[in-house]
Amino acid sequence: MALVHLNDMLNHAYRHNYALGAFGVVDLRFLSGIMQAAENCRAPVVLNLIEAHFCHYDFELLMPAVLAAAKRAAVPVAINFDHGSSHEHAGRAIRAGCNGVMVDTSMLPFSDNLWQTRELVNIAHACGVTVEGELGYVPGVTGESAKLHPGELSYTSAAEAAGFVARTGVDSLAVSIGTVHGRMKGMPKLDYNRLAKIHEATSIPLVIHGGTGLSDEQYRKLISHGVAKINYYTALAEVAARSVREQCAADRKADYGNLPDHVSEVVRVETERCMRLWGAGGRAAEVLAQCKPWAEVRHLTLFNISSAIAENEIPVLLGETVAAIEMRPGVRRVHIAKTDQARYSLMVDFSSREAMNNHRKLGKELSLHQKLLMNNMEDTLSLELQTQ
Numbered sequence: 001m002a003l004v005h006l007n008d009m010l011n012h013a014y015r016h017n018y019a020l021g022a023f024g025v026v027d028l029r030f031l032s033g034i035m036q037a038a039e040n041c042r043a044p045v046v047l048n049l050i051e052a053h054f055c056h057y058d059f060e061l062l063m064p065a066v067l068a069a070a071k072r073a074a075v076p077v078a079i080n081f082d083h084g085s086s087h088e089h090a091g092r093a094i095r096a097g098c099n100g101v102m103v104d105t106s107m108l109p110f111s112d113n114l115w116q117t118r119e120l121v122n123i124a125h126a127c128g129v130t131v132e133g134e135l136g137y138v139p140g141v142t143g144e145s146a147k148l149h150p151g152e153l154s155y156t157s158a159a160e161a162a163g164f165v166a167r168t169g170v171d172s173l174a175v176s177i178g179t180v181h182g183r184m185k186g187m188p189k190l191d192y193n194r195l196a197k198i199h200e201a202t203s204i205p206l207v208i209h210g211g212t213g214l215s216d217e218q219y220r221k222l223i224s225h226g227v228a229k230i231n232y233y234t235a236l237a238e239v240a241a242r243s244v245r246e247q248c249a250a251d252r253k254a255d256y257g258n259l260p261d262h263v264s265e266v267v268r269v270e271t272e273r274c275m276r277l278w279g280a281g282g283r284a285a286e287v288l289a290q291c292k293p294w295a296e297v298r299h300l301t302l303f304n305i306s307s308a309i310a311e312n313e314i315p316v317l318l319g320e321t322v323a324a325i326e327m328r329p330g331v332r333r334v335h336i337a338k339t340d341q342a343r344y345s346l347m348v349d350f351s352s353r354e355a356m357n358n359h360r361k362l363g364k365e366l367s368l369h370q371k372l373l374m375n376n377m378e379d380t381l382s383l384e385l386q387t388q
């Protein structure tokens with residue numbers, strides 16, 4: 001089980017002057033190519049699930065595979081939900097197993113971005129989930145990226161960044177210093193002075209979106225100024241598409257199943273290049289030793305219902321209780337079952353221990369009826385099970 005807290009991983013990279021790659025996953029071939037690269041380089045890795053790509057695949061179906069790949073890996077892995085469009089979608093991602101979230105409010109006026117990000121921090125931190133804020137605007141320039149990120153580049157202000165970080169409590173900050181989503185024509189000009197000032201003003205791990213197409217020297221300079229995560233997808237999509245086109249050209253009658261045969265391999269090669277270049281290669285053992293493991297927790301309660309509650313009221317009360325618990329952040333599954341004449345079992349799966357602790361605090365907010373039910377949990381037996 002090699003899922004670890006993203007925040008610990010980010011801070012390790014930040015303290016040791018290297019950058020994690022957050023590689024966009026769009027299917028099982030990308031997933032296996034990225035994971036193979038991480039194993040080969042002994043590198044910590046962030047699997048990045050970008051909401052704009054959910055039109056290409058079913059997030060709920062892909063996530064179990066992403067979780068399974070992370071859990072069986074020998075290297076440390078974190079799973080990030082990127083460019084979410086709402087807090088509700090971030091909540092869904094946390095339930096599905098993501099342990100880092102970013103909701104994109106960077107196009108809003110400063111104060112709106114600040115308040116919305118702060119609210120997201122409250123929701124996510126209650127589950128131990130890492131939050132990335134974004135200040136300034138990183139536009140898209142080509143193809144799909146241009147449609148998804150319209151408008152002009154707006155640079156991050158160092159003065160605003162200091163206030164934004166202090167007042168939102170974000171764990172990392174995506175900055176706009178000259179990169180673009182997609183592939184820029186020509187070599188991007190990066191504003192290192194601005195980056196240095198932001199780094200000095202915030203002292204938290206910084207993130208670069210639009211990492212494709214920079215020179216080796218540019219990456220090194222970014223990392224020397226506090227960049228601890230680089231989001232990387234466009235170049236992977238390019239090598240994958242090229243490999244499918246080549247396969248098509250080489251064999252005009254190829255089966256559908258054979259066309260993407262080399263996608264995992266070309267994704268692995270490009271991912272490995274980045275991991276080594278950004279200094280993440282060879283760091284897996286240290287990260288595993290120093291970062292908290294991330295584990296789902298199952299809580300099981302056996303309880304009796306008071307004889308003061310009428311038999312016909314019980315199903316309604318139990319239904320209300322399940323619905324109230326399901327609404328909470330980080331609750332993955334709730335199940336109540338009758339075990340014998342008077343005894344019931346309540347099983348709740350949480351995405352993390354923090355989510356379970358938060359749920360216990362929120363216990364006070366149950367409705368009067370639910371409280372009556374819960375307060376009458378005579379002979380209660382509680383069990384916590386780590387599910388990995």
Ligand SMILES: [Zn+2]
Nearest residue numbers: 083209210231
């Ligand atoms: Zn981005």
